[in-house]
Amino acid sequence: MIDKDRFSGLHEFVLSAQAGSFTAAGLQLELTSSAVGKAVTRLEERLGTKLVHRTTRRLTLTNEGEAYLATCLRVLGELDETESFLTTGRQEPVGRVRIELPATFGRRHVLPSLLRLAARHPRLDLSTNFSERLADLIAEGVDIAVRIGRLRDDADIAARRLGEQRLVICVAPGYLARYGAAKNRQELLTHNCIAGLQRGQRAAWLLRNEVGEFELTPVTARHEWGDGEAMLNAALAGCGVAQLPTWLVGEHIRRGELVEILSNLSGGEMPVHVIWPRTKYVQPRVRVVIDELVRLANEDSSGFKP
Missing domain, CATH: 3.40.190.10 (Periplasmic binding protein-like II)
Known part of the structure; x- marks a missing residue:
């Protein structure tokens, strides 16, 4: 059996949360701010939890209010979308x-x-x-x-x-001039490597093993960065050797700003x-x-x- 009061106060709560006040929500609903506030209070009592912090200047949501608002918006959006399909015949x-x-x-x-x-x-x-x-x-x-x-x-x-996406190992010409190029897997482990942020785990690259299969191989990461753009900039600045996707480094390799190395080990997808x-x-x-x-x-x- 459907509780007829289940949605009571829901629109008042959503509009108040979005507008930041009962007064602004009341103007949209053509209600007094007091009526809107009482509707939200009844909703809180029914749920058994506080949804908003009330001050003289502005409403702010509690953690529970934030979670409830997100769910309300998702449900109302799906209802609006379904009603649009039913009334227009188009999805x-x-x-x-x-x-x-x-x-x-x-x-x-x-x-x-x-x-x-x-x-x-x-x-x-x-x-x-x-x-x-x-x-x-x-x-x-x-x-x-x-x-x-x-x-x-x-x-x-x-x-x-x-x-x-296909991965390649690349390095800036300036780094090569200072440290030389790694010629094999063992030499790679002695170089400064650039990796993504690992959050407690050791950095690993996708490298071809002795039987021609690709596997995650631990490397020594001197620098760790939070996204590919930062890793690219670090490689261009000569901070070390990086394994990056071709869509990110292809143009820089074509312009000579980066040099691909160890192609026999890289190329994993x-x-x-x-x-x-x-x-x-x-x-x-x-x-x-x-x-x-x-x-x-x-x-x-x-x-x-x-």
Whole structure:
């Protein structure tokens, strides 16, 4: 049996949280600020938790309020999207999509396409984060993520392969002049290597072994950086040897700003996937972003298949 009061106060809470005051929410709802405040108070009493801190100047959300607001916005967005489909007969993307992208790859290859997508769909809202951190999609309410590297088996996550990125080992001419080039795996271990931020784990590169297979091989990382752009800048500055994808370093190698070395050891490929929480029905707002990423991956110039 559905509780008829379950949604009571929900709109008042959402608008108050977004506007920062009961008065501003009341103007939108054509209610007094007192009526809005009482509706939010009744909602808090029903939930048994405090959602907002009230001051004379502005409302702020509690931690519980932040979590509840995120859920409310997601539910209201899906309801709005479904109603739009029912009334128009078209699956027009409506609402907010939370997206997690690898920092440098996302900015260089995905962001321009997302901006064009947003321009084509005025009712589609995007919340996009660029980070190398692997977010928990379900726990954090993320709709879509792009992952580079092998995926873990997870029955709750759906995935589609977009392509792969190829890795090369490169170094600035200035570094070569000072330290010379590593000629084999053993010499590589004596050089200053540039790696991604490992957070307590030893840096490892994807190198070809004696039987021709690629495997993660520990290296000595003198410098660790939080994203590919920083690693590229460190390599260009002559700070050390780096293993980076061709889409990031290809132009610098062609211009002679970086030199590829140890090609017999490098060339490993890492898969690129788009992933999303598995569900029987993918909302149009999520589907349109997935389709755009697939379309982008199929373009020769996209960088997914360097």
